[in-house]
Amino acid sequence: MRELLPSPRSDVDLAEAYAVPVHVAGAPFVRCNMISTLDGAISLQGGSGSLGGPADRRVFRVLRSLTDVVLVGAGTVRAEGYGPAVLDDELRAQRVAEGSPPVPPIAVVTGSGNLDWSSGFFTQAEVRPIIFVPRAAYSGASANGRAVADVVSAGEARVDPRLVLDHFRRAGYRSVLLEGGPGLNADFIHAGLLDELCLTISPRLVAGAGPRVLAGPEFARPLEPEIVHLLEEEGFLFYRLALPRR
Ligand SMILES: NC(=O)c1ccc[n+]([C@@H]2O[C@H](COP(=O)([O-])OP(=O)(O)OC[C@H]3O[C@@H](n4cnc5c(N)ncnc54)[C@H](OP(=O)(O)O)[C@@H]3O)[C@@H](O)[C@H]2O)c1
Known part of the structure; x- marks a missing residue:
């Protein structure tokens, strides 16, 4: 690289190149x-793997290794067949040396709560996934998912990104890695x-x-x-x- x-x-050290900026008090770095x-x-034919x-x-894994929590939309979890977070021994050891769990938890944003709760994403996760739902979907998602995930109500009709970041801040997370998809990205950027x-x-x-x-909607200016x-x-x-x- x-x-x-x-x-x-030449020979860029990726962990150095992508180091998370020093945390300033307040909302986590996203x-x-x-x-x-x-x-x-x-995507090509519904997935991004072939791109x-x-x-x-390598960059994907290093970014995961540097974050306190991964955040992703339910559409991406379904389209990409998300599994639990996996990192190689070296990256796991670096995290542990810095006082973090060996892999970051993965948090999912869903309006429907339509997730496969029996999949390896939940049952094989080293750290319990966090599921953000709007208030209307909370009781259903909680009933279906609480055995395998922490289900959090964060918004009225839709999940509100500010409430997601508030939850992360209270949990002590200083950095968030958003892995898409385009709808959730747009919610955060707007x-x-x-x-x-x-x-x-x-x-x-x-x-x-x-x-x-x-x-989402076009910006007025680029x-x-x-x-x-x-x-x-x-x-x-x-x-x-x-x-x-x-
Ligand atoms: N190239 C890349 O780097 C990359 C990265 C990620 C994804 N992708 C591609 O993007 C496509 C998936 O796109 P997508 O639009 O389905 O992405 P998405 O944003 O992951 O999923 C949309 C879904 O996430 C939930 N959601 C997102 N924001 C929400 C909010 N504020 N409140 C409540 N629910 C919210 C809803 O789930 P429910 O339907 O459960 O209500 C919504 O239907 C796939 O083809 C994937 O391969 C590509």
């Missing part, structure tokens, strides 16, 4: 990680709660009319994130982009 911006160099093709698609490569998978976008540009074209990194770094390996580009909190 080499760095193109801000200072060209980083989103996504992969997109050159033509802006984030990546070895370098992208609420001004996204600090960083880690965007892999995959040298692939897929055409079609699939979703993009962000859903956002202009600051480029913290741009890395490259085998034609894959890895942007680390900082967004101002609004």
